[in-house]
Amino acid sequence: MDTKFLLGIGLAIVLVFCGAAVYTTFSKLPAASVKAEDQETLYQVSTIDALMQGVYDGVQPVGEMKKHGDFGIGTFDALDGEMIVIDGKVYQAKADGGVYAVMDNATTPFATVTHFNRDFSVSTGRPMNFSEFSTEMSARLPTQNMIYAVRMEGTFPSVKVRAIPAQQKPYPTLTEAAKNQSVYTYANTKGTVVGFYTPAFFKGLNVAGYHLHFISGDRRTGGHILDFTVPVNATVEYDVTPAFAMPLPTSGAFTGVDLSQDLSKELAKIES
Amino acid sequence: MDTKFLLGIGLAIVLVFCGAAVYTTFSKLPAASVKAEDQETLYQVSTIDALMQGVYDGVQPVGEMKKHGDFGIGTFDALDGEMIVIDGKVYQAKADGGVYAVMDNATTPFATVTHFNRDFSVSTGRPMNFSEFSTEMSARLPTQNMIYAVRMEGTFPSVKVRAIPAQQKPYPTLTEAAKNQSVYTYANTKGTVVGFYTPAFFKGLNVAGYHLHFISGDRRTGGHILDFTVPVNATVEYDVTPAFAMPLPTSGAFTGVDLSQDLSKELAKIES
Numbered sequence: 001m002d003t004k005f006l007l008g009i010g011l012a013i014v015l016v017f018c019g020a021a022v023y024t025t026f027s028k029l030p031a032a033s034v035k036a037e038d039q040e041t042l043y044q045v046s047t048i049d050a051l052m053q054g055v056y057d058g059v060q061p062v063g064e065m066k067k068h069g070d071f072g073i074g075t076f077d078a079l080d081g082e083m084i085v086i087d088g089k090v091y092q093a094k095a096d097g098g099v100y101a102v103m104d105n106a107t108t109p110f111a112t113v114t115h116f117n118r119d120f121s122v123s124t125g126r127p128m129n130f131s132e133f134s135t136e137m138s139a140r141l142p143t144q145n146m147i148y149a150v151r152m153e154g155t156f157p158s159v160k161v162r163a164i165p166a167q168q169k170p171y172p173t174l175t176e177a178a179k180n181q182s183v184y185t186y187a188n189t190k191g192t193v194v195g196f197y198t199p200a201f202f203k204g205l206n207v208a209g210y211h212l213h214f215i216s217g218d219r220r221t222g223g224h225i226l227d228f229t230v231p232v233n234a235t236v237e238y239d240v241t242p243a244f245a246m247p248l249p250t251s252g253a254f255t256g257v258d259l260s261q262d263l264s265k266e267l268a269k270i271e272s
Numbered sequence: 273m274d275t276k277f278l279l280g281i282g283l284a285i286v287l288v289f290c291g292a293a294v295y296t297t298f299s300k301l302p303a304a305s306v307k308a309e310d311q312e313t314l315y316q317v318s319t320i321d322a323l324m325q326g327v328y329d330g331v332q333p334v335g336e337m338k339k340h341g342d343f344g345i346g347t348f349d350a351l352d353g354e355m356i357v358i359d360g361k362v363y364q365a366k367a368d369g370g371v372y373a374v375m376d377n378a379t380t381p382f383a384t385v386t387h388f389n390r391d392f393s394v395s396t397g398r399p400m401n402f403s404e405f406s407t408e409m410s411a412r413l414p415t416q417n418m419i420y421a422v423r424m425e426g427t428f429p430s431v432k433v434r435a436i437p438a439q440q441k442p443y444p445t446l447t448e449a450a451k452n453q454s455v456y457t458y459a460n461t462k463g464t465v466v467g468f469y470t471p472a473f474f475k476g477l478n479v480a481g482y483h484l485h486f487i488s489g490d491r492r493t494g495g496h497i498l499d500f501t502v503p504v505n506a507t508v509e510y511d512v513t514p515a516f517a518m519p520l521p522t523s524g525a526f527t528g529v530d531l532s533q534d535l536s537k538e539l540a541k542i543e544s
Contacts, residue, residue, distance in 0.1 A: 041517075047473060049473055050417075142527070143526075143527035143528065144531075144532075145322075145520065145526060145527055145529065145531050146520060146522070146527070147520065199531060199532075200531060200532035201319055201321055201476040201477060201531045201532075203476065204473040204475065204476075205473060205477075240522070242519060242520045242521075242522045243517065243518065243519045243520070244516070244517070244518045244519075244520070245313075245515065245516070245517045245518075246515065246516045246517075247514060247515045247516075248417065248418060248419065248514045248515070248516070249514075250418070250512070250514045254415075254417060255414070255415035255417055255418070256415065257417065259416075259417050259471060259472060259473045260416075260471075260472035260473075
């Protein structure tokens with residue numbers, strides 16, 4: 001058998017698996033009716049554009065946020081590091097490179113959480129950097145007009161993460177604050193990618209597309225993923241999350257900031 | 273006393289009233305913490321951009337939607353007219369100019385509802401058309417970064433409403449469908465304006481700014497407001513609605529349509 005034949009068989013197997021995954025997902029979902037309270041919900045505190053504009057005061061205690069999910073990402077009061085919520089535990093990846101357990105009375109100015117239950121999974125099939133992952137793993141979703149919680153375990157050939165140090169008032173914009181971010185690159189590191197895919201129409205509310213954080217298996221390193229190389233046969237677990245719930249801050253800096261601008265280009269610059 | 277002096281006193285009184293209204297609102301709201309389930313929620317089925325792209329199949333029964341609010345606006349399966357929800361009753365303003373009671377098993381492809389409880393009210397103070405109302409009554413809000421349910425009763429010097437007739441498959445875009453809309457103008461008509469103000473960052477999800485429907489006091493005429501003249505001393509009642517809940521359709525046309533474009537200019541053209 002020649003190489004092309006083998007490649008053809010390989011491709012066919014991949015297509016059948018993808019098809020099966022898609023079928024499994026959508027056959028499990030209710031048909032034409034949608035009920036927010038019966039389905040899984042992406043719970044989001046505030047908006048990404050408020051964070052972009054320097055609204056860093058914590059507005060919700062972590063203990064309250066945890067009622068809405070055991071899995072997610074975000075940041076903390078004063079933009080002090082990157083939040084990773086995994087298996088119901090909340091971690092803070094700080095600019096010093098360390099990861100710390102978070103008390104329930106800590107607060108967040110921006111966070112997204114859900115209760116993670118895998119609906120389907122997709123094998124990456126080949127090594128990919130973050131840009132390739134974003135493009136290819138978006139195209140392979142059953143629909144791009146849906147929210148998905150995304151979880152990927154593995155030993156990553158490389159992971160490049162950042163964490164921003166706590167800011168002082170008057171708060172700078174996120175673009176300014178990110179200039180002082182700490183960046184760490186880890187090789188052959190075992191850990192978990194935690195995050196979300198949100199549709200293009202979440203622009204302004206959230207980071208449209210894939211927004212992923214990382215935490216190592218030993219829970220000692222992590223942060224916001226700027227880039228990574230995924231293992232050849234990494235399995236990306238997806239939780240279809242068709243409901244969205246967002247409380248808006250009713251006081252503080254949120255109410256006074258200009259949220260009418262399109263900040264997507266500035267956001268893209270600091271996200272990867 | 274001369275005219276300028278009287279105008280000055282009048283202006284001072286208006287400013288004190290506005291200030292009091294703003295104070296009343298925000299002193300009643302929780303300080304730094306936000307809880308979606310404890311506060312009022314704007315519940316939205318699907319997105320305005322999906323409707324713009326011709327996703328008109330009803331995805332939620334009206335009976336289910338009513339659990340989430342007694343007040344709101346939307347449309348019906350096949351884009352058959354304009355929805356007005358007031359005091360817990362759901363009405364359908366159809367292209368024939370009539371208003372009809374709606375059964376719980378009717379379905380909606382797009383709707384926004386909440387439980388209306390007035391938090392504050394603002395007097396318009398002078399006659400305004402829709403464009404003037406939108407600009408001035410946005411500037412007078414306590415913050416433009418908040419969702420408000422908006423209700424205004426009165427005898428309106430003029431109200432110009434539209435209703436779009438039911439569409440046939442394959443569904444045209446909303447821009448195309450609106451070309452066949454029926455437009456009715458009523459003079460000195462008593463009735464209620466029902467709708468919402470959503471912040472600029474709701475672009476793509478909802479009609480950013482004021483999105484208002486009208487229903488007459490006798491519940492016999494109504495529709496989507498293209499223009500109006502508000503009475504001199506109309507009272508606009510606002511319900512601060514800091515939580516947002518949105519179930520996304522998990523099947524049907526929603527999952528296949530392109531929701532990555534900025535359709536705000538096309539939307540503005542058909543909204544007024």
